[in-house]
Amino acid sequence: MSIVQNIGVIGGTGQLGWAIVQGVLADGLVAPKELWVSNRSGKSSVLGEWSEVNVTTCNQELVDACQVVILSVPPHLLSTIQINAKDCLVVSVMAGVSIEMIKRHTGANRIVRAMSSPAAAQRLAYSPWCVNAQVTDKEREKVALIFDACGLADQVPDEDQIDRFTVLTGPVPGFVAFYADCMVDYAVKRGISHEVAKRAILQLFLASGTLMAQSTMSPGEHVQQMIDYSGTTAAGLETMKKSPIAADIAHGLDMAYNKTQTIGGQSD
Numbered sequence: 001m002s003i004v005q006n007i008g009v010i011g012g013t014g015q016l017g018w019a020i021v022q023g024v025l026a027d028g029l030v031a032p033k034e035l036w037v038s039n040r041s042g043k044s045s046v047l048g049e050w051s052e053v054n055v056t057t058c059n060q061e062l063v064d065a066c067q068v069v070i071l072s073v074p075p076h077l078l079s080t081i082q083i084n085a086k087d088c089l090v091v092s093v094m095a096g097v098s099i100e101m102i103k104r105h106t107g108a109n110r111i112v113r114a115m116s117s118p119a120a121a122q123r124l125a126y127s128p129w130c131v132n133a134q135v136t137d138k139e140r141e142k143v144a145l146i147f148d149a150c151g152l153a154d155q156v157p158d159e160d161q162i163d164r165f166t167v168l169t170g171p172v173p174g175f176v177a178f179y180a181d182c183m184v185d186y187a188v189k190r191g192i193s194h195e196v197a198k199r200a201i202l203q204l205f206l207a208s209g210t211l212m213a214q215s216t217m218s219p220g221e222h223v224q225q226m227i228d229y230s231g232t233t234a235a236g237l238e239t240m241k242k243s244p245i246a247a248d249i250a251h252g253l254d255m256a257y258n259k260t261q262t263i264g265g266q267s268d
């Protein structure tokens, strides 16, 4: 028998909540009958092949039925969930909402803060998580199983790192889509049709992501390898490395991080 039984996701029919549910179900970590989702509307159309998943509009009913409760509502709606989850392990994937706030709004003592992404549905998410002091070793095992089912996961030391990953890996495709769009735009402005440019660049990102993920080399080592090869790519990379592009990317990421420091406050 799995050590994880009865998982509930408040906001479980939303973009991220349902993606996590799909990852967990596809992994076989729990049976659909052991999974609960809640929302305000009673919407159950997303369930599809997983029609045995329990749907409720009463968050407390979900809490009472589950050992692990995942919170996945928009940060400004945290105050609307109205639960007492003091006996549950509460796991929040909400951007910018601190453990202290989660404690205040749920009555829980054992709290996990995590980040994930809608890529969990394809089991391709990266999900970092951290815990407060009350979370037991056995519960950490459960959390690892849940997020491993959604892709790759790591326990990280503190909430600040969750905020950093909210920016880096939470938005999929997010910043990567921006780089892809710049490349499509470059191609179109030089006479390639938008359709062909899009097809080519999407294939490039699929191949690049797959090759880098399967390689033992770091992204920086890939760049250096291309520079050492001294071909056409090296000419472009050397110019880009001398440009302010890296600093501009860091600045954009810093602005997104700053937003994580205020977005959760809207729930108070």
Ligand SMILES: NC(=O)c1ccc[n+]([C@@H]2O[C@H](COP(=O)([O-])OP(=O)(O)OC[C@H]3O[C@@H](n4cnc5c(N)ncnc54)[C@H](OP(=O)(O)O)[C@@H]3O)[C@@H](O)[C@H]2O)c1
Pocket (backbone or CB within 6 Å): 010, 011, 012, 013, 014, 015, 016, 017, 038, 039, 040, 041, 042, 043, 059, 072, 073, 074, 075, 077, 080, 081, 093, 094, 095, 096, 115, 116, 117, 118, 170, 171, 172
């Ligand atoms: N989407 C992403 O790419 C992403 C990435 C990283 C982190 N996140 C985080 O994930 C959380 C959810 O985001 P999302 O994009 O999945 O939002 P979403 O698609 O708008 O889904 C929100 C869900 O919450 C439900 N909901 C709202 N108020 C509720 C309440 N009082 N009780 C029960 N259910 C309630 C909604 O259903 P009803 O309207 O029917 O109530 C819906 O199912 C956010 O905190 C966000 O910061 C999202």
